[in-house]
Amino acid sequence: MLLMVRCLLPPVVCAAIALAGPAYPDRPGKKVVERVCGGCHGLRLMENMRKTPAAWKTSIDDMVTRGMKASDEEIDTVNAYFAKYLTRLNINQAGPADIADVLDLTAQEAEAIVAYRKANGKIKNFDELEAIPGVDAKKLNEQRNRIAFSTVAF
Numbered sequence: 425m426l427l428m429v430r431c432l433l434p435p436v437v438c439a440a441i442a443l444a445g446p447a448y449p450d451r452p453g454k455k456v457v458e459r460v461c462g463g464c465h466g467l468r469l470m471e472n473m474r475k476t477p478a479a480w481k482t483s484i485d486d487m488v489t490r491g492m493k494a495s496d497e498e499i500d501t502v503n504a505y506f507a508k509y510l511t512r513l514n515i516n517q518a519g520p521a522d523i524a525d526v527l528d529l530t531a532q533e534a535e536a537i538v539a540y541r542k543a544n545g546k547i548k549n550f551d552e553l554e555a556i557p558g559v560d561a562k563k564l565n566e567q568r569n570r571i572a573f574s575t576v577a578f
């Protein structure tokens with residue numbers, strides 16, 4: 425069901441909220457995340473956190489030591505969900521499969537970014553990224569707080 429809620433705030437604020445997108449997208453795994461992580465401190469604690477997939481894994485393992493009850497399968501699901509939707513991706517280091525997966529781009533769009541990087545060197549900032557031909561700038565804009573431009577791996 426698509427729920428349309430009219431935004432009663434000034435238009436600029438409404439646009440900012442719309443751009444931020446939902447913290448926890450309705451994608452496979454969300455129900456498990458709600459059940460497994462919602463218990464002790466709720467999901468709001470993590471909604472603005474952006475970590476690398478490895479850092480999420482460390483946090484999630486840490487929750488097990490704090491008493492989190494979940495099957496191995498549920499933990500895999502939760503790791504995959506956080507790795508995909510609450511991560512920061514280093515656009516200058518990631519391979520095409522990770523770019524497509526984490527930023528929900530098509531394989532062609534991810535390849536266009538990698539080809540651009542090979543031809544022109546590191547991408548300096550968001551303006552340069554969204555100007556790459558063949559890439560949907562709107563899709564990238566919705567996720568701009570998830571994209572890092574570091575020249576070193578993390």
Ligand code: HEC
Binds near residue numbers: 463493
């Ligand atoms: C058994 C209870 C419990 C469950 C279930 C639980 N947590 Fe926690 N979590 C804690 C406690 C306790 C803290 C520490 C709170 C503090 O430091 O004030 C914490 C803190 C955190 C933090 C902040 C510290 C950090 O590592 O950055 C994150 C992130 C976090 N939890 C993520 C998760 C995620 C993701 C899940 C689901 C996979 C989850 N938690 C499920 C108990 C739990």
